[in-house]
Amino acid sequence: MINLTRGVPPVDVFPTEDLISAAERNMRADGKTVLQYVQAPGYRPLLEWLAQDNGVKPEEVFMGNSSLEIFAFLTTVLLKPGLRAFVESPSYDRANLLLQRSGAEVVPIPLEVDGVDLNAFEAELKRGAPTLFYIIADFQNPMGTTTSLAKRQKIAEWARQYNFWIVEDSPYRPLRYFGEDIPSLRELAPERVLQLSSFSKILAPGLRMGYVIGDAAVIKSVTKYANNTYIGPVTPTQGMVYEYLKAGLLPANLEKLRNLYRPRLKAMLDAIDRYLPGTTFPRPEGGFFIGVTLPEGTKMDVLLPRAAEAGLKLTDGRGFYINPAEGERFLRLPFCSLTPEEIEDAMKALQPVIYENLAVK
């Protein structure tokens, strides 16, 4: 069975030995801190490192047990029934779920190859400004698209004008395999952006180490909410990440990951070109995913079991849409944890599943 579902890194990329020695160094030097109660947002040396690395003050940084958890805190602190939240459509299924859990009205804005449809965004703005807009501007999950500079500028301008928060989720931003970086939304409108980052895709997911950078008052509310929820986050893993960063090991790890994932992205694009004619998809320059719109007539309830019979585990595309029916033809293809050969095999196996499926519809 080839797994084409969750966007997980391949396990052989984890720098296990480096993390073991980072943990050892940190606990030996500072075990009395990281093993004791530490109030949210956690281990101070890491907080200061992240603040300096991002050019902000420590009080503009909050660290939690995963960036998803931080987004859960943000949606709880900022949203409630009666308020609106905008989200790219499609978007990260778990983010959609947390937005819906808040009770706010969740407004999907159609995603184009260079970012959200600005006309649709503006029309919704005029219907009622949101409290926040959740966006994955770089190598979007599930689409793989990157929001253009022009669209980022317009969104930043609207955020100022209509006074909403941009929650910029950036787990894939350091994983660009082709082309040039585009300024982040936080760089364009630091006062309106809460930027989520994570070590899950660039170090190891099990650490659940995420952080958010933004407005000090929001950070303070989130910190208080987190403190009331669990006192403080898990700290020995924060100490581990701190020692790893301090030893200067991250840049080489990123380089290793980019060199590993670049040919995988290329192999996936080539395979889609070859095996999935008549589909539409963006050509991502980084990240973990390519979002493919399958031919008309595709039905998830037919596709998924057929794929399973052919030895392929696929993600239900409907989960990425606030209106699930829009995802009937949507397939998210992850490529990082498969070798080019496995990608070739998977796409070859996928082809008949997709087209036979259409023939019998």
Next chain:
Amino acid sequence: MINLTRGVPPVDVFPTEDLISAAERNMRADGKTVLQYVQAPGYRPLLEWLAQDNGVKPEEVFMGNSSLEIFAFLTTVLLKPGLRAFVESPSYDRANLLLQRSGAEVVPIPLEVDGVDLNAFEAELKRGAPTLFYIIADFQNPMGTTTSLAKRQKIAEWARQYNFWIVEDSPYRPLRYFGEDIPSLRELAPERVLQLSSFSKILAPGLRMGYVIGDAAVIKSVTKYANNTYIGPVTPTQGMVYEYLKAGLLPANLEKLRNLYRPRLKAMLDAIDRYLPGTTFPRPEGGFFIGVTLPEGTKMDVLLPRAAEAGLKLTDGRGFYINPAEGERFLRLPFCSLTPEEIEDAMKALQPVIYENLAVK
């Protein structure tokens, strides 16, 4: 400044070297698991160890990033406005806060030296059964009291009859310095009890390693809620705890802690006897705290700054009460992280603060 506030273990009791080697062993043997995404409730070998150790099935155990976080999940999943929750009065301030955050009606039941006042409990039951009753039956925080077997039996009986959950928070249960264990509420009514346990007081708080044992359907709801919130908990620390437990190191650590804390409890009781005449307090047989009711006329807003002037940091007693005014005379004295000499010095310094305070009221 002598800190008489939070119930934190002394930092020199953390078995740092044992935890370093546990982490190393686990990451070397199973790094591909603990560094990867692991869905809630986390690291399977630890889950199975805890299940076996507690004589339950793995599906009756949920592990989270602290037992407080698990209680936050439980209150979110089980409670909502319109429902009732009973709680000992006084109780753990952070538990009070989470109960209130749920929007449920929080009903304080006065705590006596052998557990809650059963007449008050019954009267409230007749007014409307709760969805849950939060209780720290062993060495209560903040009182230090232990609920008698007779009261446990009555509460278990009511839980069955009125169909409410007993959330039995047991962080201090393994820390008995005198006397004999009393059966836990879970032993008396396993089908109605959700028992929270934690490694914070018996290993190290920074691990934020807590778990709950109880009804499989509730565990399933909490697991789903946790998965939607953060996918899974931090796992390298779970791996660390697992290796530590598997190596059989916990019993000796518990013995070490009990031998360290026993004379501290005794020193605190002696010092209260000597320096705080006219106060009432229980004589705990374990745990971290003794709750002292100060003489009539004590006012927190006078006491706390006076104490600070005398070099003593005290906890505001009002936080332990749903009706804060009831805590005006309440002082929680922690003893585990102070040596007998420090306890003696602290109580000597506290005496004039308490009685001068009364003289000028």
